[in-house]
Amino acid sequence: MDLPPLSHQALFAAVRSADAAAVRALLADAEASGTSLAALAAAQTDAGETALYVAAEAGSEEVVRLLLPIYDLEDASVRSRLDLDAFHVAAKQGHTGVVKEFLGRWPELCSVCDSSNTSPLYSAAVKDHLDVVNAILDTDDSCIRIVRKNGKTSLHTAARIGYHRIVKALIERDPGIVPIKDRKGQTALHMAVKGKNTDVVEELLMADVSILNVRDKKGNTALHIATRKWRPLMVQLLLSYETLEVNAINGQNETAMDLADKVPYGESKMEIIEWLTEAGAKNARNVGKVDEASELRRTVSDIKHNVQAQLNENAKTNKRVTGIRKELQKLHREAIQNTINSVTMVATLIASIAFVAIFNLPGQYFQDVKDGGDIDHLGRLGNWCPEASYQDCK
Template sequence: MKLMSLLDEEKEEENLREIARQKRLNEAAMKGSVTSLLELLQEDPDILKKATSSLSDTPLHIAVLLGHSAFAKQLLTQKPELATELNIHGYSPLHVAATKGCVEIVKELLLVNPDMCLAKDRDGKTPLHLGAIKGRVEVLNELIQVRPEATRALTGGGESGLHLAVKNNRLGALKVLVESVRKDDQFVNWRDSEGNSVLHIAVARKQLEMIKYLLTDTKIEVNARNANGFTALDLLLHSQRDLRDMEIKDCLQKAGASRMISKAQSIANNQDIVEVVPPIQVQPLILKETDSKPVVEKRKHTDWLGRKRSALMVVASLLATVAFQASLSPPGGVWQDDYSVDSDGNPAENPHKAGLSVMAYTDPRQYEAFMIMNTIAFLASLSVILLLISGLPMKRRRFMWIQMVIMWLAIAAFTSTYFVALIEITPRQVRTMLFHVTRISLIIWLGMMGLVFVGNVIRMILWLLRKYGYIKQKEEEYSLYVEDEENDE
């Protein structure tokens, strides 16, 4: 029994020493200390074999992740099999190196085991796929040079490296991959599990540079249809409007793009019939020269109104919230107790009740000014919010200008409450300096308000002149005058 107990104690001590060595090995990997690694190998030549007994990160994974190339090279020299070890995510050291962009380590790993170019992680991605996602151009060049067939590897979702490069807007990575399959037009037009080519993805994500490259430097099928029967141009017309839409559509049409022929179709998916909504009939973004101006002006008008409505809603909501809070917590706070009699039982000289504003008792005039301005700001903000959510047909510029004027009033009133509160909470001995700063700030603020007011008055005058045709008439008279001068010459 004593012998068994001694053996168990020795085994336990050995396990503890092994755990300590493994911890030192991981610390050496984190620091990239080759000296510490060699010392550990002298103590236990089999330490690297024991380091690969689980699915956790090996010392090589750690070294690659932190970019310690010398340490990684020494590990591969001592135990080349570490290059094939996978961690719990299915990543090999080459996956990690490709993601981090460590070109030197990638070269060392490829020298040891070039077949790891085709190894897939749990998501079905190869090191090349991860390099394409991160845009590691130099890494991609190394991987393709060693294993050209790695370019044609697909993920679990049927995506190629080209799809991943476009999805993540990695133009440099896309160019490298396209050059590696330059003679294979079929692969350039490869479609993922949803039937989308790289052009579909680029158009859906409004990646203009990607689109230009695919249309000019590759033999991409511009009218290819995805699983729902949509071409790239269909996706553009069904997507949310963007400033780049006109240029993208121009590029597609120059390349011969067209919309899908059928207006509706049905597709079977999991034994259910899903009807594809027919394309919305929209005005073309590129029209004849005589017809383009009204459409563009209408679209700019709509975009302007939408942006202004969103901005007004955000500002009005913020001002209403702050004004409401200021009314509940005025400067100086509120009384925390009732005070009607003094300590002798006599009526108090300045009685007060709990919950009432301290400022209303100590400085009634300032309190009145504060609450009046705060109430104006609060009600003006609520008025704008009410108008925006009322559902009334207030989609004209003049109505939007009215709401903007209301917001100016709210902002001006709220600024006044700030100055009143600032003066109230400032001790009297430092108010002199505060008055100077406040005066300068107020002058600057009034100047800004004046500029905004004058600018909008000018805009309104110009709008009225255009509405009643005065400006147009003057322009016509000027053009006739110029023509007469030219004829006289």
């Protein structure tokens, strides 16, 4: 039955005005006059919107309640030109009361998606509508696993935007969504470190720390992403986890340090490089190689420890410092035999000069017990290297 234009226009006008009394009167008149309520329900504007859609989008809860009885699921699921049905647009706009009215009649609407496979839950989550999210999950929590055509869940995008309370609510309902990857191979953690809310990152890692070193399809970990996006606080937070792979190499043969070198100069770059360096980060070309600076520090530290031990022993037993000389001679021989290890050579030279300065005082001698009591002045240390050419030492 064709719908009289006057009834059509009057109904839409009343709905847009959120005039519940007028809507009630129009529906009663239509029914009394034999006008098809089904035809009235199916009527659409030029934008493809039904009266129910208009009321749902506006959040007119009372009007929605009046209109729902004249709709069946098929008419209620009609999409506008924006590719949304009435329930979906209500969820997107955050109209909790309207959402509950729909769910009370058709709970299956929770899993009805648009052409990009975007669910009403997703649309509510990415708008930070927590009450709507909870209402949908209370009705059907399985829709939390719905992924869009790009592979992203509602958790992915909520984490990227930084909606901590949404992320927390989703994880509490189903922790199993945390490691889900999108079509790029990225988890919600990859998305979260692109943003600025560190609470979201902590929430994700508290739920499943195994995602810390997960790589996307390009081999990037969350640390790679955070560095590339110039997120110093994210980098610092990730580095606080002991299980983080600081020197993970991606598909482009880059570590986080390589990416940090590409960051435009500024405060963020300096902070990121400083924290990466403190954590032992390296460029990809140096991964697996000995860090000469660190090796030098360790060698000098070992020498200092050994010398202190000899001095302590000397103070207790009144022995001369023969042990120190032998230790230095041993280090010197090792350095000469291994000319490639320049670190040990440098450390030995430093130690030699330092010990000569400390012990080469008038009246200080070495007691060489092994040679039967011969007395050698400490100046014999000079025979190790200082009197030789640098090329001989090297």
